[in-house]
Amino acid sequence: MADMKIVFLGTSAAIPTQRRGLSSIVIKREGELLIFDVGEGMQRNFLQAKLGINKKMKVFITHLHIDHCLGLLGFFQTMSLLGRTKKIDIYGEPRLREFLNENFRIINIGLSFEITIHIIDKEGIIINEQDYQVSCCRADHSVPAFSFCIKEHPRPGIFNIDKAIELSIPKGGMYRRLQNGEDVIVDGKLIKSNEIVGPKRRGRKIGISGDTRPSLKLRNFFDSCDILIFESTYNQDYQEKAIETFHSTSAEAALLAKESNSNKLILTHFSSRYSDATILLNEARTIHNDVDFAEDMKTFHIPYTE
Numbered sequence: 001m002a003d004m005k006i007v008f009l010g011t012s013a014a015i016p017t018q019r020r021g022l023s024s025i026v027i028k029r030e031g032e033l034l035i036f037d038v039g040e041g042m043q044r045n046f047l048q049a050k051l052g053i054n055k056k057m058k059v060f061i062t063h064l065h066i067d068h069c070l071g072l073l074g075f076f077q078t079m080s081l082l083g084r085t086k087k088i089d090i091y092g093e094p095r096l097r098e099f100l101n102e103n104f105r106i107i108n109i110g111l112s113f114e115i116t117i118h119i120i121d122k123e124g125i126i127i128n129e130q131d132y133q134v135s136c137c138r139a140d141h142s143v144p145a146f147s148f149c150i151k152e153h154p155r156p157g158i159f160n161i162d163k164a165i166e167l168s169i170p171k172g173g174m175y176r177r178l179q180n181g182e183d184v185i186v187d188g189k190l191i192k193s194n195e196i197v198g199p200k201r202r203g204r205k206i207g208i209s210g211d212t213r214p215s216l217k218l219r220n221f222f223d224s225c226d227i228l229i230f231e232s233t234y235n236q237d238y239q240e241k242a243i244e245t246f247h248s249t250s251a252e253a254a255l256l257a258k259e260s261n262s263n264k265l266i267l268t269h270f271s272s273r274y275s276d277a278t279i280l281l282n283e284a285r286t287i288h289n290d291v292d293f294a295e296d297m298k299t300f301h302i303p304y305t306e
């Protein structure tokens with residue numbers, strides 16, 4: 001059982017407002033932080049959320065618009081001043097390397113930890129860890145941009161302890177082998193793993209749109225997400241503007257969530273014209289039955305469905 005939660009650090013589009021900082025989303029899974037976008041000043045909420053400056057960390061930059069990447073330098077400097085020692089892996093499109101290296105050269109920032117830049121130049125799986133994978137898909141925005149999915153590998157099925165006792169299977173190694181799908185022999189009798197262990201249980205899947213128009217490609221990419229975090233810069237009254245600026249409306253986000261069979265939709269990245277996101281929420285709720293909206297510092301726990 002791995003604890004998993006989403007913490008929104010910045011939820012405004014383009015311009016920060018009194019209540020909303022620029023884009024940044026953290027997914028905390030066990031002891032690791034997966035950070036999606038680092039808008040300016042994001043470290044303020046990062047510290048306040050007590051996420052830990054020396055945690056294992058991967059940073060993903062959806063695209064190189066200022067409100068999604070300009071916070072990187074300040075964030076790195078803050079962690080360095082607070083004594084971070086662990087390496088950070090950062091992922092983004094090819095110009096991310098240029099952006100960071102040029103800035104490091106000019107500012108001559110001396111960091112207390114290493115940074116490894118991973119360039120994403122094609123779609124597909126970019127990280128395959130023991131428990132989960134991260135994949136990316138091209139978004140439909142005014143500059144090269146990616147959407148991301150985190151998907152946990154299936155977990156082993158439920159171990160039927162009563163049955164194991166009934167069949168006099170010795171505890172310890174045999175239990176472990178059965179749990180791992182191996183058959184065992186007890187007193188000359190073959191016991192199959194699937195007699196004791198139930199079917200594998202699906203892991204959780206979280207989708208993060210970044211900035212984008214809705215697209216068929218994203219609808220397929222986000223298939224059956226437990227939680228889909230989708231940008232909702234405008235409401236439907238501004239659909240023309242959304243098309244013009246390569247963003248989405250809350251109704252479009254909700255339709256994509258519904259058509260991709262995503263369980264829950266969380267709206268974020270709101271235009272500064274909305275001091276209250278209720279109008280966006282209500283619009284999306286006419287289309288999808290489980291919608292919420294992000295606020296800075298709001299946390300969503302992600303339970304297992306199986």
Ligand SMILES: [Zn+2]
Pocket residue numbers: 013014023065067068211269
């Ligand atoms: Zn944006």
Ligand SMILES: [Zn+2]
Pocket residue numbers: 063065141211
């Ligand atoms: Zn953008």
